[in-house]
Amino acid sequence: MNLMFPLLAVSKNADFLNSIGKIYVVVIVIIVLFAGIVTFLFRLDRKITQLENQIKNNE
């Protein structure tokens, strides 16, 4: 479980998050932000793939 979801394991370990002046909280915030942008990209990619397939079918 912890191997599959390292972030979950991290958030349960308060000592780790409180180490080095809580810098890992900043790391998680940046990961969340990055994940959000990537999700957007994947959805846009899917949308464009559908369009490409439709054009192919029309031809």
Add this chain to the structure above:
Amino acid sequence: MNVKKHWWKILGVAIVGYTLVAGLIVPLKPGIISVSHKSANAGDSLRIEVIGYNTHFEGGKEDLKLWLKGDTTFFIQGQDVMIADENTLEVTFVIPALLPFDRSVVELSLLIYNGIDGPFILPSAIFITHSPGSAGVQIGGWMKKIDLEIGSSRMAFPFRNILKETIRNTYFHVPLWFTMIFILIGSVFNALKYLRTGAIIYDEKSSAYATVGLLFGILGLLTGAVWAKNTWGAYWSFDIKQNMTAIALLIYFAYFVLRGSLEESTQKGKVSAVYNIFAFATLIPLLYIIPRLTDSLHPGAGGNPAFGGEDLDNTMRMVFYPAIIGWTLLAYWMGNLLHRAQTLKNKILFQ
């Protein structure tokens, strides 16, 4: 790629890259994390352990000095300093039997100075109990003045207890909300344009910008929850700012439900443009007015101004303001991509 046409995309990426690097590598100023004793009685000789952050107790020990500070004119200097390492030391304060204050409990701040770190302070470090009533009596044991050399300060972000390094989230959480507001303003602008002209392109633009705005709102809420967990103590504290923000985002969710439920494009455009204006009009009071009227943990709410004083100093401004510009450019780019894909889809459908 035509650089003349795409310069703003490159600029956006460059600015966000700069804020990631600068926001992470600039160190924090030295600060005091804790003292081993929080209270004492007047007349005590108090030995405390002080734990600092980013301090140089060992390296700057030649001119290291510590004081307990009552107000701007009453100081006690620390004695017998024993340095354990760069961030840990022990010091003795001999508290005078008489305190020059009328209150029975007096808060003293701990002030530390050395040549490398400059001066730094822990407010309300130690509480002294004494019997007041000696006001006006000549009181000994207190220094009236200290000599401090405020040297050149290197580039560093402010040290805040509890926040510590997470003060850097100011560059990765707060700009998301500014971006959301700017992109939603773009959405409302296009909704108004649609109502005036009836051209479908403005409705599509409006919807694409609203999608990106909502994405940034959700990301702002999630990053805020992670930050809150490690500073306020819970992901969701049912704080007024959090609750009102959640309501505002739900109102925007309903915008997409509404759009999805309407088939005919003129009707869809008109209804969703009007709803968009309504949603934006409720967003501003929900995010920025209601949270200010009551108590909140969030800076910028509950009579607690966020962008004044030491919450955002000039060093932070050099990263924070570019972050807003950079993320807004990226969001605009994302919105345009979405809009272009949507336009293509419509072209294929109506062929």
